[in-house]
Amino acid sequence: xxxxxxxxxxxxxxxxxxxxxxxxxxxxxxxxxxxxxxxxxxxxxxxxxxxxxxxxxxxxxxxxxxxxxxxxxxxxxxxxxxxxxxxxxxxxxxxxxxxxxxxxxxxxxxxxxxxxxxxxxxxxxxxxxxxxxxxxxxxxxxxxxxxxxxxxxxxxxxxxxxxxxxxxxxxxxxxxxxxxxxxxxxxxxxxxxxxxxxxxxxxxxxxx
Amino acid sequence: xxxxxxxxxxxxxxxxxxxxxxxxxxxxxxxxxxxxxxxxxxxxxxxxxxxxxxxxxxxxxxxxxxxxxxxxxxxxxxxxxxxxxxxxxxxxxxxxxxxxxxxxxxxxxxxxxxxxxxxxxxxxxxxxxxxxxxxxxxxxxxxxxxxxxxxxxxxxxxxxxxxxxxxxxxxxxxxxxxxxxxxxxxxxxxxxxxxxxxxxxxxxxxxxxxxxxxxxxxxxxxxxxxxxxxxxxxxxxxxxxxxxxxxxxxxxxxxxxxxxxxxxxxxxxxxxxxxxxxxxxxxxxxxxxxxxxxxxxxxxxxxxxxxxxxxxxxxxxxxx
Amino acid sequence: xxxxxxxxxxxxxxxxxxxxxxxxxxxxxxxxxxxxxxxxxxxxxxxxxxxxxxxxxxxxxxxxxxxxxxxxxxxxxxxxxxxxxxxxxxxxxxxxxxxxxxxxxxxxxxxxxxxxxxxxxxxxxxxxxxxxxxxxxxxxxxxxxxxxxxxxxxxxxxxxxxxxxxxxxxxxxxxxxxxxxxxxxxxxxxxxxxxxxxxxxxxxxxxxxxxxxxxxxxxxxxxxxxxxxxxxxxxxxxxxxxxxxxxxxxxxxxxxxxxxxxxxxxxxxxxxxxxxxxxxxxxxxxxxxxxxxxxxxxxxxxxxxxxxxxxxxxxxxxxxxxxxxxxxxxxxxxxxxxxxxxxxxxxxxxxxxxxxxxxxxxxxxxxxxxxxxxxxxxxxxxxxxxxxxxxxxxxxxxxxxxxxxxxxxxxxxxxxxxxxxxxxxxxxxxxxxxxxxxxxxxxxxx
Numbered sequence: 001x002x003x004x005x006x007x008x009x010x011x012x013x014x015x016x017x018x019x020x021x022x023x024x025x026x027x028x029x030x031x032x033x034x035x036x037x038x039x040x041x042x043x044x045x046x047x048x049x050x051x052x053x054x055x056x057x058x059x060x061x062x063x064x065x066x067x068x069x070x071x072x073x074x075x076x077x078x079x080x081x082x083x084x085x086x087x088x089x090x091x092x093x094x095x096x097x098x099x100x101x102x103x104x105x106x107x108x109x110x111x112x113x114x115x116x117x118x119x120x121x122x123x124x125x126x127x128x129x130x131x132x133x134x135x136x137x138x139x140x141x142x143x144x145x146x147x148x149x150x151x152x153x154x155x156x157x158x159x160x161x162x163x164x165x166x167x168x169x170x171x172x173x174x175x176x177x178x179x180x181x182x183x184x185x186x187x188x189x190x191x192x193x194x195x196x197x198x199x200x201x202x203x204x205x206x207x208x
Numbered sequence: 209x210x211x212x213x214x215x216x217x218x219x220x221x222x223x224x225x226x227x228x229x230x231x232x233x234x235x236x237x238x239x240x241x242x243x244x245x246x247x248x249x250x251x252x253x254x255x256x257x258x259x260x261x262x263x264x265x266x267x268x269x270x271x272x273x274x275x276x277x278x279x280x281x282x283x284x285x286x287x288x289x290x291x292x293x294x295x296x297x298x299x300x301x302x303x304x305x306x307x308x309x310x311x312x313x314x315x316x317x318x319x320x321x322x323x324x325x326x327x328x329x330x331x332x333x334x335x336x337x338x339x340x341x342x343x344x345x346x347x348x349x350x351x352x353x354x355x356x357x358x359x360x361x362x363x364x365x366x367x368x369x370x371x372x373x374x375x376x377x378x379x380x381x382x383x384x385x386x387x388x389x390x391x392x393x394x395x396x397x398x399x400x401x402x403x404x405x406x407x408x409x410x411x412x413x414x415x416x417x418x419x420x421x422x423x424x425x426x427x428x429x430x431x432x433x434x435x436x437x438x439x440x441x442x443x444x445x446x447x448x449x450x451x452x453x454x455x456x457x458x459x460x461x462x463x464x465x466x467x468x469x470x471x472x473x474x475x476x477x478x479x480x481x482x483x484x485x486x487x488x489x490x491x492x493x494x495x496x497x498x499x500x501x502x503x504x505x506x507x508x509x510x511x512x513x514x515x516x517x518x519x520x521x522x523x524x525x526x527x528x
Numbered sequence: 529x530x531x532x533x534x535x536x537x538x539x540x541x542x543x544x545x546x547x548x549x550x551x552x553x554x555x556x557x558x559x560x561x562x563x564x565x566x567x568x569x570x571x572x573x574x575x576x577x578x579x580x581x582x583x584x585x586x587x588x589x590x591x592x593x594x595x596x597x598x599x600x601x602x603x604x605x606x607x608x609x610x611x612x613x614x615x616x617x618x619x620x621x622x623x624x625x626x627x628x629x630x631x632x633x634x635x636x637x638x639x640x641x642x643x644x645x646x647x648x649x650x651x652x653x654x655x656x657x658x659x660x661x662x663x664x665x666x667x668x669x670x671x672x673x674x675x676x677x678x679x680x681x682x683x684x685x686x687x688x689x690x691x692x693x694x695x696x697x698x699x700x701x702x703x704x705x706x707x708x709x710x711x712x713x714x715x716x717x718x719x720x721x722x723x724x725x726x727x728x729x730x731x732x733x734x735x736x737x738x739x740x741x742x743x744x745x746x747x748x749x750x751x752x753x754x755x756x757x758x759x760x761x762x763x764x765x766x767x768x769x770x771x772x773x774x775x776x777x778x779x780x781x782x783x784x785x786x787x788x789x790x791x792x793x794x795x796x797x798x799x800x801x802x803x804x805x806x807x808x809x810x811x812x813x814x815x816x817x818x819x820x821x822x823x824x825x826x827x828x829x830x831x832x833x834x835x836x837x838x839x840x841x842x843x844x845x846x847x848x849x850x851x852x853x854x855x856x857x858x859x860x861x862x863x864x865x866x867x868x869x870x871x872x873x874x875x876x877x878x879x880x881x882x883x884x885x886x887x888x889x890x891x892x893x894x895x896x897x898x899x900x901x902x903x904x905x906x907x908x909x910x911x912x913x914x915x916x917x918x919x920x921x922x923x924x925x926x927x928x929x930x931x932x933x934x935x936x937x938x939x940x941x942x943x944x945x946x947x948x949x950x951x952x953x954x955x956x957x958x959x960x961x962x963x964x965x966x967x968x969x970x971x972x973x974x
Contacts, residue, residue, distance in 0.1 A: 088232065090232075090246075091232075091236060091244040091245070091246040091274075091514075092244065092245055092246070093246075103225055103228060103229065104228075104229055104232035105232075106232070106235070106362075107232075107235060107236075137245060140241065141236070141239045141240060141241035141242075141243075141244075142239050142240065143240060293854070293857070293858060294858065294859055295857050295858070313859065314861075315859035315860060315861045315862060316732075316742055316743040316744050316813070316860060316861065317742065317744075317813030317859060317860045318859045320812070320813045321813050321859060321860075324812070325857070337743075338743050338744070338861065339743030339744070339745075340742055340743035340744075341743070379743075381743060384741070384743060407739070407740035407746070408735050408736060408739075408740065408746055408748070409735065409736040409737040409738070409739055409740030409741070409746075410740045412737040412740070412741075413740070413741075
């Protein structure tokens with residue numbers, strides 16, 4: 001509430017509340033870079049498992065898996081089901097009792113499991129860190145990876161736990177009251193990352 | 209959902225949502241560590257005015273696998289057997305700080321009363337009230353039916369399926385809840401019982417009622433659910449002349465089971481009277497899913513507790 | 529028959545001041561004034577000459593009726609004083625516009641002896657809110673095994689004429705026959721609670737669509753109808769008077785209609801709640817709707833309304849059945865049966881019958897005052913609003929509509945199923961023997 005809006009257009013207040021941070025091309029580039037970073041950080045694709053956190057972490061994990069497969073020279077139609085999956089964390093959240101009931105999503109773990117492998121957790125936005133903490137707990141119930149890493153499309157700051165991402169698409173300074181709105185073609189029809197600000201009363205607009 | 213009292217309170221969407229959560233719970237139960245931290249810090253009270261070890265331990269297991277604390281308050285050896293009223297018990301539980309109450313009672317409407325009389329604010333789960341409803345039993349039956357007959361689609365209903373339910377409809381809360389739920393999910397239900405065990409007024413139910421088991425089984429059912437028949441009450445109450453006569457007309461014998469379509473499954477809410485309403489060999493046959501129902505019960509009850517407790521319902525209630 | 533001169537409490541008090549009820553419409557018909565002097569109606573008409581000190585009551589647009597008579601009240605005393613006493617029950621009656629109630633016998637001890645009925649009558653007299661006519665039990669302890677001393681009760685100071693095991697049915701046909709025969713010698717009547725006990729073992733609510741859904745043990749209509757059919761035939765056979773309590777089913781109305789066509793001396797009552805409520809009210813499992821006989825279907829409600837309109841059903845009786853809160857704050861199958869009714873009875877009759885053009889106010893005087901007094905052989909009640917009659921008068925304003933609130937009731941118990949309902953009409957004045965017992969809905973403190 002104390003931060004000045006990044007842009008302001010009183011003529012069209014609805015548009016003024018949201019500003020585009022990443023477009024499709026920027027998202028593609030960010031993911032390509034993350035894919036290379038993951039490979040470069042010293043793990044061969046065979047020991048790697050990318051687990052997306054629902055909902056938008058799951059398509060991101062699939063895209064990263066495809067990028068990694070291409071970089072490793074795997075054939076176009078290679079079976080990637082051993083490379084990526086999904087990890088639902090609903091039952092491990094610590095904020096369940098103050099939020100509306102969430103319908104759990106499926107957890108999909110590669111058949112060979114995660115024991116002894118490097119798991120990269122994938123999410124769209126890193127914020128408080130509580131989702132990642134829940135994901136670590138959920139992972140613990142499934143197996144014992146050799147290492148767990150974290151990749152996110154956007155890191156918006158405001159951590160509440162000692163957690164950091166190993167691979168970040170874009171660092172995005174935000175105010176707590178702003179919302180980072182990620183859209184992906186698979187779930188939303190288009191690729192975009194926007195910052196959405198709450199509509200502040202006009203009288204408070206001068207306070208900055 | 210604030211309470212889980214009656215299938216009649218549910219929409220199809222809500223029922224499917226509970227079943228979807230139950231599927232998820234089932235997935236988590238095959239992991240190395242089955243305990244989920246979801247309801248840590250919450251206290252679930254099992255308030256059982258009527259003895260039912262099976263249902264009680266199923267709810268207990270469900271609550272514990274979600275990391276809730278469980279307090280069992282059973283009729284035997286407690287103030288409940290000394291005539292303490294439901295109202296006083298409710299006030300006690302309220303004062304103790306229970307977060308949800310699972311109630312089983314021989315009185316129809318007991319769960320509804322507990323939820324709505326204003327004695328206690330917490331979510332109430334009906335674990336069977338008189339001859340009225342047993343909604344979590346119906347959910348676990350639907351869950352089991354769906355896994356076998358609509359496999360692979362966690363969003364599927366039971367559309368197009370034909371389920372035959374056989375036994376003491378007059379006193380059966382399981383039958384009532386199942387008629388409501390299975391038809392809500394799109395199944396066709398045929399109830400079979402001797403006429404004296406069909407409630408007057410049941411003709412208004414959304415199902416077919418038959419007095420002839422063989423006729424119903426000839427109508428290619430996808431599942432047959434046998435209800436428990438309390439022999440003492442039946443013969444003593446004059447509902448049918450002898451056990452033998454009932455068993456001949458309405459028992460699921462080996463011969464009858466053999467006439468079922470190949471894919472058809474057999475359910476029983478338990479405990480069974482082997483050799484009476486169901487032949488032992490039928491209960492043990494590969495098409496019997498009776499043991500699986502018990503496992504389904506835990507998943508479904510985990511899902512129900514999750515839906516009621518994983519939101520701060522009390523907070524929402526206050527805001528309303 | 530008890531007379532005013534044996535009524536020591538009332539006769540001991542000074543004569544009330546003369547009252548002029550001005551501008552009201554007796555029986556809902558033409559405007560006439562009523563002058564009440566010395567416990568009697570002195571004159572009726574316009575421009576009446578009034579003695580000095582006469583209090584004038586403005587009754588413009590109000591209905592003037594003879595004081596109401598309830599043939600079926602549970603006052604609970606002795607033994608059930610936590611639910612109601614003669615004092616509180618008769619206050620409730622006065623608020624409802626009643627000047628006489630018949631107190632049912634199912635007290636503790638049971639009113640099956642001259643001693644108990646005299647005590648109840650005496651308590652009524654000393655309370656002074658309305659005449660209390662005890663009903664005697666038919667069988668000792670309501671056990672349905674052997675006749676109580678009916679003659680002793682009839683010839684006691686209580687002058688009992690109505691006998692009933694109400695709450696229980698006199699189901700043994702031989703015992704019922706003997707009772708019907710026995711009361712002939714003193715012109716008594718057996719008021720039967722028609723309920724076959726075997727057909728209603730554990731019964732919780734009307735047996736039908738709703739009971740099937742709720743899983744509550746059904747209470748079949750035939751359990752009532754079979755007893756009524758038997759009893760009218762018995763009454764015909766032995767030439768006795770029979771009164772049937774609280775008819776609740778369409779079949780019961782048919783049987784009574786048939787019996788009357790055959791000239792059988794049968795009378796029948798319906799309760800206010802059976803004129804309005806149905807088994808659909810049970811769906812919330814609120815035991816305030818638990819009553820014996822049970823609430824039936826909408827078709828049955830229509831049938832009892834029709835029966836009351838065409839005279840098949842002779843009277844409305846409240847079956848006022850107060851219960852302490854604990855008896856109702858329970859699981860349905862453990863809760864007590866019964867509902868209060870004295871303070872809402874006339875509103876209910878207005879709502880369901882008068883406002884629906886099925887009864888006139890003159891009919892209301894018949895079904896709520898004249899005929900019940902006649903069945904109970906009470907010569908002092910239910911008299912015409914004419915010079916010389918005892919001054920038992922009700923002034924009723926049919927216009928106000930109010931939300932029923934049991935907390936305002938004078939009854940000790942609050943188990944009214946009408947709580948929260950908008951009910952028409954209000955009691956402006958109840959006069960018992962020339963003395964106001966209720967003014968504008970409030971009991972008059974003495």
